[in-house]
Amino acid sequence: MMQYDLIVVGSGPAGRRAAIQAAKLGKKVVVIEQGKRVGGVSVHTGTIPSKTMRETALNLSGWRERGFYGRAYRVKEQISAEDLRRRLIITLDHEVEVLEHQFARNRVQHIRGRASFVDVNTMQIVKEDGEVVQITGTSILLAVGTKPFRPDYIPFDGKTVLDSDELLDIEELPRSMAVIGAGVIGIEYATIFSALDTAVTIIDPKSTMLDFIDKEIVEDFTYQLRDRNMKLHLGQKADKVERLPDGKCQITLDSGRVIICEMVLFAAGRMGATESLNLAAAGLQADTRGRLSVNPETFQTSVPNIYAAGDVIGFPSLASTSMEQGRIAARVAVGAIAKEPPKFFPYGIYAVPEISTCGLTEEEVKTRGIPYECGIARFRETSRGHIMGLDSGLLKLIFSLKTRRLLGIHIVGEGATELVHIGQAVLNLKGTVEYFVENTFNYPTLAEAYKIAGLDAWNRMGDLKSTAH
Known part of the structure; x- marks a missing residue:
């Protein structure tokens, strides 16, 4: 042995x-x-x-x-x-x-x-x-x-009713798709197929989605989904999924609403x-x-x-x-020394558009009773955003009013999962709003949004010396 x-x-x-x-x-x-x-x-x-x-x-x-x-x-x-x-x-x-x-x-x-x-x-x-x-x-x-979680009441067949593993092997792109589950996996695939001009409907029994993400970011993200005609049936449960004689699928919601589509992706947990x-x-x-x-x-x-x-x-x-x-x-x-990793790590959601976040959300800051200020930058405010043709995209920074330290970074838009690492470094190194105001960023880049958001917060916070050590 x-x-x-x-x-x-x-x-x-x-x-x-x-x-x-x-x-x-x-x-x-x-x-x-x-x-x-x-x-x-x-x-x-x-x-x-x-x-x-x-x-x-x-x-x-x-x-x-x-x-x-x-x-x-x-x-x-x-x-x-x-x-x-x-x-x-x-x-x-x-x-x-x-x-x-x-x-x-x-x-x-x-x-x-x-x-x-x-x-x-x-x-x-x-x-x-x-x-x-x-x-x-x-x-x-x-x-x-x-x-993938595969409940008995879903008639999986690997062709028209699939889980997220089976989706990779489809033979044709559907004209319409219903995604059951508004978690990370469901949202990612729903928005990818929407970008391919599939008519997408998202169904989830919860009335909200992506609750661990800053609420303002989710609101902006939701607006973008609705703007491209994605249907969001939140707070409604899929009671029954059936395959119809013509090859399509019928989903009956607990509200009584009926949805007909060519393909169903069940992505409600793993x-x-x-x-x-x-x-x-x-x-x-x-x-x-x-x-x-x-x-x-x-x-x-x-x-x-x-x-x-x-x-x-x-x-x-x-x-x-x-x-x-x-x-x-x-x-x-194996008995070696292992240091604990930094407290804050980046979270990336590869939807269309991307979402990435690191640190505390505005809701968490409020719950902890920390006096704070936010700075916002929209990608369309940057020259790089204009060059890329971006009409959406948002970067949000949250700072402590007491220490002026960065508390959280939240981004929705093109390149969010790459951009977040600048904020992650400042956050874990206990940097303050002055870092973003005083440092130079390459121009034109989307990273310039950090300076815009930093100035936005700094203007509200006042020009005070940092008390952080």
Whole structure:
């Protein structure tokens, strides 16, 4: 029986970062992946595919140029599902190649197969050819990710009623689509297909969406969706989904409203992929959504030598944070020092338009009773915005009136997920409004919006010396 210092189950962002970190510390590491290729959900059905589809859709549709040339402008008149898939395959092949090279370079072993616990130190692996092997590890990290939630009352068929994993394999682009679920995944795909001129309807039982995002940003985002004729049925539940004889779908809402469309995407949540792990053999138990509870500083489960990281432990379920969780868990697992990451990290939603945020929302600042001021910049106020033909886009900065320190950055618009890192650095380094007022930004750039928003807040706050230390 092979003995390892660290067994990693799953090769997504958390798993691969953990494995490489432990290997760089001179430990013997093995990664178990049940998929045909390494990379996990992030590479094959989640982060990379959805962002590749988004980029392809915006490029081929001419979306970014419509501010100049009108809504009828197209780069390619007839965009097919195959057009989207072609770029996706090239991107995924590159991602897998890079990952396999990283494993080889760092001498991380890789076993393909389905893993399950025998006891707290032993795992059984059923390989694709049916061979069964057992390995033991001093520590074990579970980075198995998630799978789409598929309730029994939804008649999934993989063609007209799909989950977010199946959406990548569609043969034709629908003329109309209903998206059940106004979470991050649902919103991203809904807006991508809207950019491809599919008539999109969003349905969610909650009366609000993206509640963890600053309310003013969500309001601006919602306005942009409605402006391009997307239908939002919030506060209404999909009671029944049926396939009609003519091949279309009918959705009946609890309000009595009926929606007819060519395709239904069900994106109302995901579940931890823990069902096949035989957790009970290791003394572990997942919650009703298959997720595991961990110590948020060490990522240890209730069993001291077993760790979990990534989407399987729940919010924020980001590839970026999963990587850091995996790295920290690996260091703790092999006895190395692990520093806690900065308190604030960026959150990116790759919708059309993008949303990105870091730090406190205005609602959180109010709840904490912090005296504050906001600065706003609209992308159309920047020269770069005019050059790009942008008529929308908003950057919002929140500052403490007492310390003048930056408390939060919130952006909706083109390039939001890139722009947010400037604010993230200032926030974590405890910078003040004076940073944005006194520093020079490249011109013309969208980053100049930081200076505009900083001046907007500074004018209201008054020209006082910073009291921050």
